[in-house]
Amino acid sequence: MDRPPKGNGVEGIGDVLVDPVAIDVGSLVRKTVTSLYSHLVTRPTGRAVRMAIETQLSGAGVTSLSLIDLSEVTILDFSCADEVVAKLLQRYLGHDTPDAFFVFKGVSEPHRDQIQVVLERQALVAVAETEPGRFELLGAAADAEGRAWSTLEQRGLVEASDVEAAFPDSAARSGLDALVARRVAFRSETSGRYHALSRLVQHLL
């Protein structure tokens, strides 16, 4: 787990009292199964990797932001995508759980379909880097959520005072709040700013 120093060079995130961490899933797979390759296949393997991620997050505090790196994973099957992506997200969406935010890195074409399918099946959404520097909202997002996410992603952050201007229609503003509730956008408790998750992990990419 890479933990960067605070004040990581990204401007305008001083109100985000979280140290993002990067978790290399390929490395976790190699530790979990005896294989020359980083194949994330079979449900028990996925479960073991998810539990390893959860263990790493257990000391991360009340709020955390993790960059889950799938770049070194060669094969990802549906069972593992369900465990490592869908169930990981579900685990932290409950009321009595820490506020954990996730960005998935290395979701290239070979992995994308599996992740999209398991997210849709469980009515979840996730932020994923699908090409270097290009982020997408995957899963089951409502139209308003999708529009709000695209606007926020484009701007990087939106000041509390700029919300009405940036999201002129009320549906998009509701969508923005839904994104925060679904943990694919971050709203600072102290400043009221909305942050795109991709910007918060920029220094880890």
Place this chain on the structure above:
Amino acid sequence: MNVFPVPASLDHQTVDELLDSAATSSEDHTLFDARHVRWIDPNGMVGLLVAGSVVGERHGGSPRLELPESADVLGYLSRMGFFRAAEGIFEFDGRVPRRASSPSDVLLEITPIRANEDVHGVIDQVQNRAGTVLASTLGYPATAVVPFSVILSEVCQNIIEHADGLGWVAAQSYNWAKRLGRHVVVISVMDVGRGFRGSLTDEHSARYGDRWGDTTALEAAFLHGLTRFPDSGRGQGIQQIRRQVQRWNGAITIRSGAARIAQVPEWDDSPPVVDDLEPCPGAQISIILPAVE
């Protein structure tokens, strides 16, 4: 003694005949007469293992297998790892050929599936060979090795998660020049476990009432993604396999118990459902992926 003549061409079209025979064996001693086998594919080989296991389980001891007279067929069985997989299932009548030490042209030798490590082994094994076969023989994109591996992984996990019994997987490419005018890859995954109905009965039979049986159990899993697990993340494996096979214009059939269900493209005239087979333990899955036209 039961004597079962093994069809001269033993593949996805004739393996039901063999399994039906095994499912109805009534004598303590059984001989599978494979002397006249001239052609056999992964469905035939893995089907033989299933048939031998079913007879052995039913009557105790190992049935006898009279080996093919064709040296080519014997050599091919050896290259596919049949004799190694069949140890303990059959007693062989005839001389088992030695395995060649040279590199094999086999896409995936017959591999027993008992635990998740076996699935990892299968996925590791196919990476290099599958990439070449899928791209140069079938004309699929270079990235097709990923969905191909995902299919193998999900279909093998079906044995571990649902069958509660031993199973095998094998795959090979063929030139179906006469049959289809194209190359194909044939994948066979079979087990001798509890079958789809056995896996689903506790959770789902009540809602089907009198209609519950092998056919409805297959439809529940194959068409509707039902699974014995309450977790909503389960049951998508077979659905996604069907989807990917359809994308490649391939065919998939699953036999379980006395029924067989199929998703077939226009080049395959297999019926979508067959429900008058002899009740055979486990599940037998065949996937055929054709070359791009």
